[in-house]
Amino acid sequence: HESCGKCTPCREGSWWLVQTLHNLEQGKGHEGDIEKILDLCDNVTMKSFCTLADGFVANITSSIKYFRDEFEAGYHTPAWELFPYEKSVYFPYERERIAVSEGADQ
Numbered sequence: 511h512e513s514c515g516k517c518t519p520c521r522e523g524s525w526w527l528v529q530t531l532h533n534l535e536q537g538k539g540h541e542g543d544i545e546k547i548l549d550l551c552d553n554v555t556m557k558s559f560c561t562l563a564d565g566f567v568a569n570i571t572s573s574i575k576y577f578r579d580e581f582e583a584g585y586h587t588p589a590w591e592l593f594p595y596e597k598s599v600y601f602p603y604e605r606e607r608i609a610v611s612e613g614a615d616q
Contacts, residue, residue, distance in 0.1 A: 512562060520563040523554035527570065534584030537591070544574060544581050 513521045527550055533539050551567040558564070574581055583592055 512566075514560075514562075517558045517563075519554045520558040520560075523550050523563065524566060526550055527554075527566070531570075534581060535589045537584060537586060537588035539581075539584040539586075541585060543585070544578065547581075548574065 513524050515521045527547060530539075530543050530547055530550075534543060547570065551571050554563045555567050556564065580592065
């Protein structure tokens with residue numbers, strides 16, 4: 511949690527965004543979560559004291575714009591099943607160094 515806590519949009523918005531994104535990553539998302547994320551992003555943008563909120567919102571909205579199908583897959587499938595760590599070409603897979611999420615070994 512990077513927010514300094516001084517402004518409510520960033521403090522609360524970042525917390526709710528992390529929770530919702532975590533649920534999607536775990537495959538425990540719900541229909542409408544993506545719209546909720548985009549709504550939260552709209553409510554945070556240009557409403558905080560510094561540019562931290564605008565920065566994280568830009569990354570999230572851009573990711574959803576270009577990879578919406580992957581986010582929607584989080585309604586029912588955990589990310590480690592969709593994108594197995596061992597098949598990653600960008601990040602070497604080293605089980606002892608990567609903290610795998612609960613259930614990833616299934």
